[in-house]
Structures are given as structure tokens and as C-alpha cells.
Amino acid sequence: MEDGVGKVLLTGVTGFVGGRLLPHLQGRAIQTRCLVRSPGRVAGRLQGPHVELAAGDLLDRGSLARALEGQDAAVYLVHSMGGRSVVHYMDYIERDMQAAENFMWAAERTGLRRIIYLGGLGEMGDNLAPHLASRQKVGEILQSGTVKTTVLRAANIIGAGGAPFEMLRYLVERLPVMLCPRWIDTPGEPIAVQNVVEYIAGCLTIPETAGGNFDIGGPDIITYRQLMLIYARVRGLKRLVFSVPVLTPYLSSFWINLMTPVPAGVVMPLVEGLKNKVVCRDHRIRELVPLRLITMQEAICEALAESSGGPGKLPSRQACFLH
């Protein structure tokens, strides 16, 4: 076991970030208990000398308290967005608040020492989109308890299987000419999923990060338009991107929903969030957890090489530099 980390409860391990964090923790021999809603579905995949499964649901306090028993730290990688409904897509907000309240309750009762929570960037006073506001509220709920909670805030995280990358990929692959809302020119600070995993693992091992709020971003501030053009360049595609004032986020979500496999319940909140500037307030984390920041070009190459299929799949990450 790595010094000082102790036993870690990992939530969201069936998801995009959690699924990558587990092998990283295993590589460092960190004892990890994975909280999953349906253990039968994942038992074959989540194995290893330092891995244990616990059945649990953040909406069920009893199962949470059992899963947290005997753990030292927890990583909170859960959100409730999803589903195919374009009408009830906002239901996630209430569930996310309840899940955070339950987690704080169970963490305090079981004597947990630390929580690391991954939330979203964006400022509250900035007419913040509901999904970004909900991410921040979750962080506030967790920090209102007695367990030291580190909040990491990220903008779009780029990696294979993640909603932002899959949206980007399908749009650029399928549309030679794109008419987009004006918000595609809002600045953001996207980050590669590999760097996010390193930051979370770094926070677990570095006591100075306990209880702190840190913004995490990639090496560059770029707009969504620039991200689309980087993707096109990596793939050697010619793409024209225009912004038009009349396109509301709601309308563009319908369009994205048709063009990409990402479910409406995720597309709608993410597109609403595009109007918000999502850049880091500071880069204190870079001194506490020094690492090499991956450029968006590299992150896209890596994601296309890692994908199990789909448009633009590359045989290896070197292949994209051929264009």
C-alpha cells in the first residue's frame, strides 16, 4: 500500500473517469473498494489483488454506510445525468443533491478521513448553466460536513468514451459544414482524461490538498470552435465552422442528439453549459501535483487510438501525426 493513502472507496468506477482511475490506483498497489450499483454486471472486469467490490447506491444511505465502513478516503465520481428523455432531462439535479447529502451523512458516520470530488468549472454569478451549478452545489454539500473534502473543478475532459469527446468526434466526422451557436467561441480549458486521473491520484497522496478547492485544466485556453478544428486537423479533414445567432442551446441539443450516440439526458445539460466560460481561476494545483500536461492534439490522438471502434478510429496514436 502506498504510504498515507490507506483504503480507498472508489465511486463511479463503471464510468468514464472512474474506469481509468482504477487501473492507475492498482498500478500503485492502493487498496480500492469499488462501489457499484450492479456488481453482477462488472464482477469479471473489476478484478485484481487490491480490488474489492461493494454493492451500493448513492441514493440508498444504508448501502453507502456499509460500503464506506473501514475506508480511509473516497473518490466521488458520480453524477445522475443520463437517459433518453428530452423532457425530463433536468431530473438529475434533485438526485445529485440527494446523493451528495447521503454521501456526507455516511462518510461522517463511518469516520472517513478524506473525500476527493471531481466537479465542474464555471462561476456561480455568471448565469451558470443548471448542470454546472449542480456540480458546484454537490461540492458545497460535501464540504459542509466534517470530512476533509478536496474539490477538483474541470471543464470538458477529453478521452475515448467520455461524452464531450464523443460529441466532438461525431459532429466533426459527420458534418463537413457546421452551423453552431455563438457559444462555440466561449473560452474553455479542456483537459485530457489521463491528466485528470493523475491529479486525482496525486491529491490522494499529497496531504496538502486535503480540504482544498483546485481548478484543473489542460495546457491551453481554447474555444469549442478551436477544439473542433484541432480534431479536424488531427484527422486530416477539411471542416467549415460558422456561428449563427439564432441557434438556441435547446435547438442545437436536438441536432447533436440526432448526429451523435450521446444520450439526450447528457447532451442537453452539456450544451447548456457551453455558454459559460470555463477557465481555471488559478493553477495552484500545478505546483502541488506537478505533471506533464497533455495537449488537445495529443489527447484526441490518444482517444482515437484507444476507441474500440466508431468513426475516425486510429490503429495507433502515432497514426494521426501522418496527416
Ligand SMILES: NC(=O)c1ccc[n+]([C@@H]2O[C@H](COP(=O)([O-])OP(=O)(O)OC[C@H]3O[C@@H](n4cnc5c(N)ncnc54)[C@H](OP(=O)(O)O)[C@@H]3O)[C@@H](O)[C@H]2O)c1
Ligand atoms: N466527463 C467530463 O467531461 C467531466 C467534466 C467535468 C467534470 N466531470 C465530473 O467527473 C465525474 C465523473 O464523470 P464521468 O464523465 O466519469 O461520468 P460517467 O461516465 O457518466 O459515470 C457516472 C458514474 O456514476 C455512477 N452513478 C450514477 N448514479 C449513481 C448512484 N446513484 N449510485 C452509484 N453510482 C452512480 C454510474 O454508475 P452506473 O454504471 O451504475 O450508471 C457511473 O459509474 C462527475 O462528477 C462529473 O461531473 C466530468
